[in-house]
Amino acid sequence: MSTDFQSARINLGARLRELRTEAGFDGKGIAAALGWQRSKVSRLENGKQTPSPADIAAWAQAAGREDLTGELKARLTGLETQYRSWRRQLAGGHRVRQELGVTESAATKTIRGLEVSRIPGVFQTPDYARHVFEANAAFRQIPRDIEDAVRARIQRQEDLYKPGRKFRFLVWEAALYVLTCPREVMIGQLERLVGLIGLDTVELGIVPFGTQLRRPPTHGFWIYDRRLVVVETINVELWLDDEDNIALYERAWSWTDEAAVYGQQARRLIGRARASLDLS
Structure with a gap:
């Protein structure tokens, strides 16, 4: 804590x-x-x-x-x-928290994020999101409002196609290989990522294995403009809005961004992960 x-x-x-x-x-x-x-x-x-x-x-x-x-x-x-405990936030299931995310995204022009072990929610396919919510519901022993949560998460993705918005995300290459869903679902998810590269509103950077880092990423976080940082831990979700913490997480994002690759290089890394899942 x-x-x-x-x-x-x-x-x-x-x-x-x-x-x-x-x-x-x-x-x-x-x-x-x-x-x-x-x-x-x-x-x-x-x-x-x-x-x-x-x-x-x-x-x-x-x-x-x-x-x-x-x-x-x-x-x-x-x-x-x-410091919002997951026990309280998810007492009735995932839907309410997902709707809160929709509201925060709608009030934000630029979201910067870092994920080290999973695909960012705003880029997830419905099938991938469904497995994320099912696993979390089982782990936290909360109501399984899975379909409502998936719909809310997909609704949030409508912002990806709105002019004037920017989604700048860094994904540790390991997240492309972590299987918390069936292989065919992960294949569809990786293909979805490739399709997002090139959107005017999306900047997707992959942090490759073996790259030199000024500081290794320790956990994921999202920065909403310069007003809010949201950090997930196993037991609480931190909503930090003070200048010192915002500056700290901005530096963490920038230092990681130095090692990220974009565009065609990012496509190659995603393609390599996709090839590892070939079912043939």
């Missing part, structure tokens, strides 16, 4: 501890007042557990500082705005 996230959670816990002590409670006392286990109080105060909005409201009431409920919830909202 992000160090920034953890630091913010520790600070929130310290604020809760401050209110407890000002109210004259020890840990055992406020646990009894709230009807909680003492261990929960300890985890919250030490930044080892994220409180729910109900936890925040109950704590403020027990400490006799209901007037501070708004402040505490604002701190919590700040955490959840930047």
Whole structure:
């Protein structure tokens, strides 16, 4: 989990501890007042557990500082705005998150992205996307609204054909070989990539095996204009909108772009991956 996230959670816990002590409670006392286990109080105060909005409201009431409920919830909202757990985002399935992606794309002129192990969602075929969503639903044990999610993802791709838009994506060559779907589906996906090269709105760079890098890519991310960076981890999705983080991810993208190949060279690398999947 992000160090920034953890630091913010520790600070929130310290604020809760401050209110407890000002109210004259020890840990055992406020646990009894709230009807909680003492261990929960300890985890919250030490930044080892994220409180729910109900936890925040109950704590403020027990400490006799209901007037501070708004402040505490604002701190919590700040955490959840930047660090959105997949468990909460996907509680009802994938469709809602995909529709949010449609909205963000519509408000953006230039999207820069880096993917190291899969094809970018905005370039995926319906069949490839379907396997991505099915695997994710099984892994996260969430509702399988697969077809709704696929439709939303394909709707997002309409922006690829709108004048004035730009999609600048870097794909690590390994992603062309990672099989999370049947071979025939991957063949169709690679052919789709080749067909996108040359579109006025698309710049697709492939980062080849064996190329020298100033810094190896560690994970994927998307940059929306210069206002937002979205980063996926296994348990949370980070939405970062501060200048320092945006500048950091822009540098990560630029350094990787230095090693990428485009146009005919990119076609050759995709073609090589396609040939490796020949079913004959």
